Amino acid sequence: FETVLQDPHPQKLKGFPVTIQNEVRFYNLTVTPLPDASGNVGGAVGVFTDVTDAKKTEQMRVDFVANVSHEIRSPLTSIKGFTQMLKAGQARIPEDFHPFLEKILHNTERMIALFNDLLNLSVIESRDRIHPEPTQIAEILDLAEAAVKSTDPTKKFSVVRELSASRLLVDPKLFEHVLINLLENARKYSGTSPEVTVSTRESNGRFEIRVSDKGPGIAKEHLGRIFERFYRVDTSRERGTGGTGLGLAIVKHIVVKHRGTIRAESDGQSGTTFVIELPLP
Ligand code: ADP
Numbered sequence: 001f002e003t004v005l006q007d008p009h010p011q012k013l014k015g016f017p018v019t020i021q022n023e024v025r026f027y028n029l030t031v032t033p034l035p036d037a038s039g040n041v042g043g044a045v046g047v048f049t050d051v052t053d054a055k056k057t058e059q060m061r062v063d064f065v066a067n068v069s070h071e072i073r074s075p076l077t078s079i080k081g082f083t084q085m086l087k088a089g090q091a092r093i094p095e096d097f098h099p100f101l102e103k104i105l106h107n108t109e110r111m112i113a114l115f116n117d118l119l120n121l122s123v124i125e126s127r128d129r130i131h132p133e134p135t136q137i138a139e140i141l142d143l144a145e146a147a148v149k150s151t152d153p154t155k156k157f158s159v160v161r162e163l164s165a166s167r168l169l170v171d172p173k174l175f176e177h178v179l180i181n182l183l184e185n186a187r188k189y190s191g192t193s194p195e196v197t198v199s200t201r202e203s204n205g206r207f208e209i210r211v212s213d214k215g216p217g218i219a220k221e222h223l224g225r226i227f228e229r230f231y232r233v234d235t236s237r238e239r240g241t242g243g244t245g246l247g248l249a250i251v252k253h254i255v256v257k258h259r260g261t262i263r264a265e266s267d268g269q270s271g272t273t274f275v276i277e278l279p280l281p
Contacts, residue, residue, distance in 0.1 A: 008033035008041040062126045069119035117246035144179035162199035169281035181247040182211045190215035212273040219268040227252040
């Protein structure tokens with residue numbers, strides 16, 4: 001209310017908790033200034049909407065996905081382990097069965113990746129608060145680059161850095177995840193010798209991170225949708241890349257939790273640039 005009286009613009013607050021008789025309830029609040037006949041703002045009106053039920057249902061959905069993902073990972077890891085044992089002793093298995101072993105292993109790994117991503121997404125969704133701390137972009141980039149290179153050390157991959165701004169306020173673990181996903185995509189979709197440029201700068205009071213590759217690009221009609229869960233541009237192009245369609249949904253969630261924005265820019269033919277903008281420390 002104080003804010004609206006000082007600066008007469010409507011203000012919105014979403015899902016804030018209020019304890020009423022030992023019970024926590026959640027409200028959305030919209031406060032609108034009330035000008036008098038001469039246009040001076042002497043008061044404000046606030047509308048509280050009780051969103052407790054919606055919030056609880058959402059929490060149940062998030063918990064359910066997290067529990068299912070967690071429970072399914074154990075049997076999958078066990079199937080993977082036993083298949084690897086069969087593969088190690090495949091000399092004793094008829095040769096025409098060998099491709100089936102490969103397929104079981106490949107698909108088990110895909111399912112493990114999928115449930116890992118689902119679990120990551122629901123963990124991020126369920127976090128009410130993040131813990132940003134002053135962080136050097138170069139440090140998280142070092143970790144992310146090393147993590148991506150370690151998943152396939154034989155593949156050529158170079159990261160060019162143009163870091164004009166260095167200090168940002170983020171949860172370092174979550175932001176490492178963001179950079180890993182973006183670098184991994186750049187490598188995955190850029191053919192045989194992928195090169196990605198990561199640049200940073202401060203612009204219009206925001207910390208900007210750009211991750212650009214020289215891959216095949218993304219056509220205009222898909223640019224706005226690639227951040228949706230399970231959205232993949234061309235499933236035939238992507239077959240065999242081992243993707244889950246959840247990577248960018250996770251990236252977007254983390255950026256939004258930091259009160260930032262993310263968009264993709266591409267002419268649909270040569271290269272894609274992901275642009276993240278965050279509030280400055
Ligand atoms: P996936 O696990 O399939 O990579 P993502 O959510 O990370 O899922 O990405 C969604 C889709 O966006 C991908 O399937 C791919 O079509 C497209 N995409 C993401 N990054 C790039 C990129 N750097 N170059 C071209 N296409 C990309």
